[in-house]
Amino acid sequence: MKPGSGNSERGTGRRLPIIFVATAAAVFGLTPLARAQTVAVTGGKVFPVSGPPIENGTVLVRDGKIVAVGANVAVPNGATRIDATGKWVTPGLINALTSLGVAEINAVPATVDRTARGDSGVAASFPVWEGINPASTLFAPARNEGVTSVGVIPTGGLIAGQAAVIDLVPGALTDMIDKAPIAMVAQFGDARDGGSNARGEQFARFKELLDDARTYSRRRAEFERAQTRPFAARRADLEALIPVIEGRLPLLINVDQASDIDAVLRLARESNVKVIVAGGAESWKVADKLAAANVPVIVGAMINIPQAFSTLGSRQETPALLQRAGVKTVLIGNGSGEEGFNVRNLKYDAGVAVAYGLKWDDALRAITLTPAEVFGVANRVGSLQPGRDANIVVWSGDPFEFATRVEHVLIRGREVVQPSRQDELMQRYKTYPPAYRKP
Amino acid sequence: MGGVVAALGACAPAKSTAAAQQPRPAAATPARDTTRPAPGLGAVSAPNADPFPSTYVVPPSRATVIRNVTILTAAGPTIRDGSVFLRDGKIAAVGTSVSAPGDAEVIDGRGKYLTPGIIDDHSHMGVYAAPGGDALSDGNELTNPVTANVWAEHSVWPQDPQFPRALASGVTTAQILPGSGNLIGGRSVVLKIVPSPSVQGMKFPGAKYGLKMACGENPKRVYAARGPSTRMGNVAGYRAAWIQAEAYRRRWDKWNADHQGDPPQRDLGLETLAEVLRGNILVHNHCYRADEMMQMIDIAKEFGYKIRSFHHGVEAYKIADRLAKEGISASLWSDWGGFKMEAMDGVRANLAMVSAAGARAIVHSDDPSGMQRLNQDAAKAMAAGEQIGIHTTEDQAIKWLTINPAWALGLDDKIGSIEVGKNADVVLWSADPFSVYARVDRVWIDGVPAFDRANPASWWRTDFELGNVPLPTGGAK
Numbered sequence: 001m002k003p004g005s006g007n008s009e010r011g012t013g014r015r016l017p018i019i020f021v022a023t024a025a026a027v028f029g030l031t032p033l034a035r036a037q038t039v040a041v042t043g044g045k046v047f048p049v050s051g052p053p054i055e056n057g058t059v060l061v062r063d064g065k066i067v068a069v070g071a072n073v074a075v076p077n078g079a080t081r082i083d084a085t086g087k088w089v090t091p092g093l094i095n096a097l098t099s100l101g102v103a104e105i106n107a108v109p110a111t112v113d114r115t116a117r118g119d120s121g122v123a124a125s126f127p128v129w130e131g132i133n134p135a136s137t138l139f140a141p142a143r144n145e146g147v148t149s150v151g152v153i154p155t156g157g158l159i160a161g162q163a164a165v166i167d168l169v170p171g172a173l174t175d176m177i178d179k180a181p182i183a184m185v186a187q188f189g190d191a192r193d194g195g196s197n198a199r200g201e202q203f204a205r206f207k208e209l210l211d212d213a214r215t216y217s218r219r220r221a222e223f224e225r226a227q228t229r230p231f232a233a234r235r236a237d238l239e240a241l242i243p244v245i246e247g248r249l250p251l252l253i254n255v256d257q258a259s260d261i262d263a264v265l266r267l268a269r270e271s272n273v274k275v276i277v278a279g280g281a282e283s284w285k286v287a288d289k290l291a292a293a294n295v296p297v298i299v300g301a302m303i304n305i306p307q308a309f310s311t312l313g314s315r316q317e318t319p320a321l322l323q324r325a326g327v328k329t330v331l332i333g334n335g336s337g338e339e340g341f342n343v344r345n346l347k348y349d350a351g352v353a354v355a356y357g358l359k360w361d362d363a364l365r366a367i368t369l370t371p372a373e374v375f376g377v378a379n380r381v382g383s384l385q386p387g388r389d390a391n392i393v394v395w396s397g398d399p400f401e402f403a404t405r406v407e408h409v410l411i412r413g414r415e416v417v418q419p420s421r422q423d424e425l426m427q428r429y430k431t432y433p434p435a436y437r438k439p
Numbered sequence: 440m441g442g443v444v445a446a447l448g449a450c451a452p453a454k455s456t457a458a459a460q461q462p463r464p465a466a467a468t469p470a471r472d473t474t475r476p477a478p479g480l481g482a483v484s485a486p487n488a489d490p491f492p493s494t495y496v497v498p499p500s501r502a503t504v505i506r507n508v509t510i511l512t513a514a515g516p517t518i519r520d521g522s523v524f525l526r527d528g529k530i531a532a533v534g535t536s537v538s539a540p541g542d543a544e545v546i547d548g549r550g551k552y553l554t555p556g557i558i559d560d561h562s563h564m565g566v567y568a569a570p571g572g573d574a575l576s577d578g579n580e581l582t583n584p585v586t587a588n589v590w591a592e593h594s595v596w597p598q599d600p601q602f603p604r605a606l607a608s609g610v611t612t613a614q615i616l617p618g619s620g621n622l623i624g625g626r627s628v629v630l631k632i633v634p635s636p637s638v639q640g641m642k643f644p645g646a647k648y649g650l651k652m653a654c655g656e657n658p659k660r661v662y663a664a665r666g667p668s669t670r671m672g673n674v675a676g677y678r679a680a681w682i683q684a685e686a687y688r689r690r691w692d693k694w695n696a697d698h699q700g701d702p703p704q705r706d707l708g709l710e711t712l713a714e715v716l717r718g719n720i721l722v723h724n725h726c727y728r729a730d731e732m733m734q735m736i737d738i739a740k741e742f743g744y745k746i747r748s749f750h751h752g753v754e755a756y757k758i759a760d761r762l763a764k765e766g767i768s769a770s771l772w773s774d775w776g777g778f779k780m781e782a783m784d785g786v787r788a789n790l791a792m793v794s795a796a797g798a799r800a801i802v803h804s805d806d807p808s809g810m811q812r813l814n815q816d817a818a819k820a821m822a823a824g825e826q827i828g829i830h831t832t833e834d835q836a837i838k839w840l841t842i843n844p845a846w847a848l849g850l851d852d853k854i855g856s857i858e859v860g861k862n863a864d865v866v867l868w869s870a871d872p873f874s875v876y877a878r879v880d881r882v883w884i885d886g887v888p889a890f891d892r893a894n895p896a897s898w899w900r901t902d903f904e905l906g907n908v909p910l911p912t913g914g915a916k
Binding site for chain 2: 105106107108138302303304305306307308309311312313315316317339340341342345348351352354355356400401402403404405421422425426427429430432433434437
């Protein structure tokens with residue numbers, strides 16, 4: 001498929017045949033062939049994120065990887081050019097907390113695979129990515145609006161399971177995964193669906209589970225001979241917790257109330273585990289502590305309703321306050337309805353964060369390089385620099401503005417043009433009476 | 440003499456001047472049958488009764504001029520470098536220049552935008568108040584599939600912290616609806632977003648009531664065990680209710696006309712439905728799918744009522760020309776969808792497509808977070824329309840947020856546009872409201888300053904917030 005064809009076809013019926021090319025390429029495993037070419041995105045205002053913006057910059061891509069970024073990059077003969085003159089060029093956006101691929105229609109349980117049954121609220125061994133459906137109709141809306149990677153996060157219970165980062169590239173699950181696992185997901189505070197009935201009980205259970213995982217890891221042989229005391233979790237779950245207690249896998253904890261975040265920081269210190277705070281409605285109140293402990297926070301910019309007693313301090317300035325305090329801040333969509341179709345709305349959360357005090361450059365970083373760093377995939381995605389996967393978006397203007405169009409989306413160096421169901425429905429009904437409709 | 444009072448009695452004497460300005464039509468008062476004892480006040484089912492009248496009174500205000508501002512009027516083309524003069528609660532003048540008295544407060548709007556107050560015709564503020572939980576969950580009376588007898592205002596908690604957040608986002612009027620668990624969920628209430636210890640103090644004087652109806656998955660899921668458990672069961676349920684309502688309306692219209700014999704037995708639910716049949720209550724119908732909307736239109740025709748607005752209508756774009764022809768508005772999100780089967784076909788250009796087909800498009804929220812960004816929802820729909828060749832101007836899109844929902848509430852003669860004589864409900868934005876970076880700087884309701892971002896000490900905090908919710912100012916210390 002020819003890079004550059006996407007823009008002119010956007011919004012016309014002629015896009016349809018292009019899907020079939022893309023699909024056929026994926027089905028017949030032609031992806032490597034499509035990648036085996038040189039692409040140059042030229043003349044745009046380039047935001048590498050890892051460095052300062054470059055006016056009239058070029059991003060050179062070979063075999064799916066970025067090989068050069070700069071104002072004076074020679075474009076080799078035979079390279080496919082994407083003219084980005086007057087456009088803005090950024091890394092593909094990363095939405096850190098989604099259920100993409102594991103929750104198609106929330107009200108249809110057979111299409112929802114993000115919550116394990118677990119054992120007394122513990123599902124540490126649950127690899128959520130194994131349930132990802134690459135045929136999900138929800139990938140296209142996100143990808144077409146500039147989101148090229150997402151975190152796929154399990155939910156529910158005290159320990160929900162293990163998360164992954166995937167690229168929204170057409171193909172099989174194994175092609176999509178950037179890294180799995182990226183984190184062990186848990187929750188602390190209000191949630192009482194994890195077999196606990198009080199905050200202190202949750203705290204004690206975390207400590208017990210982490211201690212048992214430590215003991216188990218040292219006494220595996222005795223465990224196999226049934227010569228250990230009973231443990232607080234099943235063997236597979238203890239096994240899954242070993243990378244956490246060894247500090248190789250962060251514990252991503254959904255937690256909102258300031259005092260609960262403080263408890264999580266204590267747990268991290270006492271149990272010697274790495275934590276990431278997610279949700280973080282009141283994280284601004286403990287921003288200095290979070291910064292001192294070098295704990296990243298994954299937070300939205302659109303919550304200011306005291307919707308629960310644990311989120312009474314919700315405010316839209318939270319991302320700006322965290323950033324100012326030196327906390328590594330990742331922005332997510334958390335306006336209502338931001339899941340499913342609306343993983344794409346991440347860029348607007350960034351815009352709102354800017355309206356409430358976050359610097360523009362910090363907002364872009366918070367939806368590209370920072371999530372990549374927090375999830376340990378910055379060597380592949382999140383910035384435009386040599387050696388990284390060529391996940392690149394060309395925008396008609398400021399990516400955070402509503403009137404801006406996505407002109408090109410490249411994932412791993414390949415332009416992906418695939419209309420969503422919604423695009424097809426709009427084409428079908430855009431004139432009245434619709435040709436499709438019989439009276 | 441007592442009998443005449445009784446016949447009028449359900450329409451309690453107006454206590455406020457504001458309410459008095461909006462007299463409801465009085466029932467006919469023929470000579471009563473004096474051979475029988477007069478029915479007590481509460482026994483009579485009178486049209487346009489107002490037993491919980493608004494006590495809102497327009498406060499006095501200082502004359503105010505907002506100058507050098509870009510005005511999206513919702514009534515005509517954008518006025519650049521324009522001025523608006525607010526006096527005695529009304530818009531007294533609007534144009535490129537206005538004359539105003541020397542003692543008027545003058546606000547410089549350079550670089551800013553002025554719009555009418557935002558109107559959300561689908562909110563559950565107060566009935567599903569924050570913080571959420573059973574104690575404040577008062578929006579769905581899930582004890583019977585038809586609960587036309589309940590009134591949302593009797594569930595509204597005026598201390599809901601969602602109210603001041605809506606105001607700070609430019610929302611000046613909202614319709615509070617019962618939930619969608621029932622076929623017929625009850626009466627809505629239209630509120631002004633103002634502090635008051637009672638819901639009566641928030642009620643929009645003279646506003647008609649709405650009736651909440653709901654199609655599809657929600658009622659049949661809630662009542663799966665006892666019925667209706669299917670969509671055909673839903674339809675049978677609506678029709679059965681309207682058959683009863685029509686008989687009730689006939690009985691009472693006759694008695695109210697001749698006062699002969701004992702009055703019929705009063706029934707709160709049928710009274711509400713009869714008011715719909717008389718045209719005194721507006722129907723707001725939660726309905727996602729095009730096919731179900733078409734069926735609801737036929738049901739309305741069968742029983743002789745009008746649907747004022749389809750709410751959610753994720754498939755409205757499939758029948759937008761029909762909605763235009765029937766004069767039914769569509770209250771929509773830009774991009775919620777996909778969360779259940781009947782929401783699968785939601786498209787982001789829905790508002791633009793409905794608007795282009797000539798129907799009244801309305802941005803609604805159904806959500807306290809979305810409610811704070813109705814302008815952004817409109818901007819998303821504009822951009823999505825653009826991508827399929829439907830151009831929407833800002834002058835059109837501002838109507839989705841203002842005059843169109845005002846029409847859906849039957850209040851388009853009072854609010855929804857910046858025109859002389861309209862209520863002085865206006866919003867001053869820091870930038871073009873269709874930009875992601877725009878924030879609400881100031882809000883006036885009836886010409887009275889209601890929100891000023893620059894002055895946190897003046898911000899409305901509900902009683903609940905005192906001690907519970909920190910004022911969102913200051914840093915992380």
